[in-house]
């Protein structure tokens with residue numbers, strides 16, 4: 382089987398071999414993907430899924446890579462990046478139909494310019510809409526799941542499936558869409574609002590992010606909050622702020638962020654995650670759970 386010869390000619394952008402995932406993650410770490418694919422439409426995506434099914438090749442779906450720790454050994458099989466070619470957007474009264482590759486910032490801005498409220502919280506979330514749906518991304522009390530009317534995806538048997546809101550469940554940074562297939566499009570139900578108010582709320586959200594978040598490369602919050610207290614406060618109280626392994630550091634600015642100070646490896650970040658977990662466990666008996674996804678080989 383030769384992936385490049387058989388599948389490559391069917392894809393406008395071909396196939397990249399041994400593509401460094403560090404170029405596709407917000408932490409700027411991660412080893413090579415065996416085959417990196419960037420489909421430009423639904424037909425290309427169907428070709429990819431059919432191919433991976435035929436040869437039983439593992440297939441990983443990549444959005445903007447802002448919630449991922451890809452390990453230094455990289456990812457075996459195919460990595461399919463859903464990006465700009467899937468970033469169409471269409472308005473129908475208070476509904477928006479949007480492509481899964483659209484960035485959350487572009488989505489929030491489009492909603493605002495259409496006078497639609499409900500996505501102001503999304504302005505500073507650096508992920509794609511597809512990744513946000515899988516993670517049920519949220520901020521400032523809002524989350525994407527509560528706006529969803531329906532989702533279109535390609536399942537792992539190469540079928541195009543439309544799922545209604547009633548068929549999907551969303552929880553705290555989780556959704557039943559995980560593992561169901563490759564999301565290509567979503568319909569969101571929003572509310573009409575005053576453009577001035579929408580823009581003011583977005584500005585407030587952006588200012589809060591600038592104030593609270595470090596600027597160095599990260600993947601946002603590393604650990605899930607507990608029902609009654611934020612993980613960042615527990616980490617800070619445990620004395621883990623500023624802890625460092627290699628080029629990875631628990632941010633002095635926000636203890637639930639681990640930053641890449643410049644030359645971190647995925648192993649540095651992974652070891653620091655474990656060290657923070659150990660410190661918190663030994664001090665408070667609490668087992669912090671990662672919110673980020675850890676993938677690939679060490």
Ligand SMILES: Cc1cc2nc3c(=O)[nH]c(=O)nc-3n(C[C@H](O)[C@H](O)[C@H](O)COP(=O)(O)OP(=O)(O)OC[C@H]3O[C@@H](n4cnc5c(N)ncnc54)[C@H](O)[C@@H]3O)c2cc1C
Pocket residue numbers: 407441442443444445446447448449463481482505506507508509510511512513514515516517518519520562563564565594599600601602674
């Ligand atoms: C500085 C910073 C701030 C952040 N702030 C927030 C925040 O306020 N709130 C919050 O919730 N998150 C936040 N995050 C985390 C992250 O941006 C979100 O989880 C985001 O939704 C991930 O989207 P992504 O496109 O980057 O997904 P990726 O990281 O690429 O992937 C995440 C998961 O989604 C899957 N996936 C991606 N695209 C698709 C698709 N089209 N179909 C099916 N599966 C798919 C992947 O396989 C993976 O399992 C922050 C991250 C950073 C770096």
